[in-house]
Amino acid sequence: MAAGKSSRLTDYPRPSVAVDIAVLSVVDAHLCVVIQRDDAGTAMLPGRFIRERRSVADTVREVLELKLGLSPDRVHPHLLRVFDDPDRDPRGWTISIAHAVALPAAQLTSVVGELVPVSPTGALESDEPLLYDHDQIIAAATDSLRERYEDRPDPDNLLPTPYTLT
Template identity: 75%
Template sequence: MFVTTRSTTLTDYPRPNVAVDIAVLAVSGGTLNVVIQRDEQGRAALPGRFVRERRTVEETVREVLELKLGLSPDHVHPHLLAVFSDPDRDPRGWTISVAHAVALPAVELSDVTGELAPVTSTGQLASGERVLYDHAEIIAAATDKLRERYEDQPDPDNLLRPPYTLSELRELHEAILGRRLMRDSFNRRAQPLLAPQLDADGKPATRVGGGRPARLYAKDAPPTATFGWRLPSPRADTR
């Protein structure tokens, strides 16, 4: 028995739309935020753009940064997060999202097109507002990846401008991780990866912030240096 197969071309197969969505994260007001934009009906969503004909994903990322967010594609470099391909993720039609994420200092987003919306430890908008499509899943994935990095290294995304105090560094990590950290234990793990700053006289540089002067630091370790293990939180009965 012979099985016959008919000749096919790529045009014989259905084609999904392809989009790029970007989760831009920042710490502001002591909490983790994501940049959202709104459609004509005022509904919240991540900034994104469909990949145009003969355009690459990388080119579309640059277009989202420049055309949708008003950010410089030469200075902001989102990383590939994941591909979201549930056929029902977009009610407008079959669409695959090549999702990206980037964390930036809040000061660099002062003129961004959109609004900073606080997010919870599970990646949901703290306001309880729903975002369109499966963008809540993209935000959750982006915040999970960010927290993994901040469990492992001191400010790996350079969200703090040096020099900074150990308290400022710990508060940044607490905002991202969504929980308090043990101060003394955090300091012991962070200090070996930091460089104490000196003033013009070669003495330890300090900053006064309401209490006694606090030493100032900057990162002084290879990019591969880590805390060694998960950052400890206070016990429930010591909060």
């Protein structure tokens, strides 16, 4: 091994890794996102740090069930992207493996959190600030939703039936 090189993982700094989920829906013809609030009342996406010996998929299921009150067997978020700006979380180096899911509003009647309207740019319509870079995660989730809806009619079953393609 070359001088100064280490093969021990403990010799390298490690980030914390979290899962954040943007849950989107349509309410009264407005795109909305589920937000929760921290102890100070700041809006944030539901999320959780990945615990030792747990997978990303396990953590997604835990966020759905424990943080949102949704059945992880009936809701299947898709991987949005990794948010890895070293300064995204002032508490320390944290990487977020962000996911998104779009659900009909009828499936969110007992969700833990608030459904709040989102602007066309993906920001909260109220201009309320979000924790960390959660505004960027919501913007990426709304962009992803728009892309899916350009290719197929109502892939997430957000529109009430009957609807027509005219």
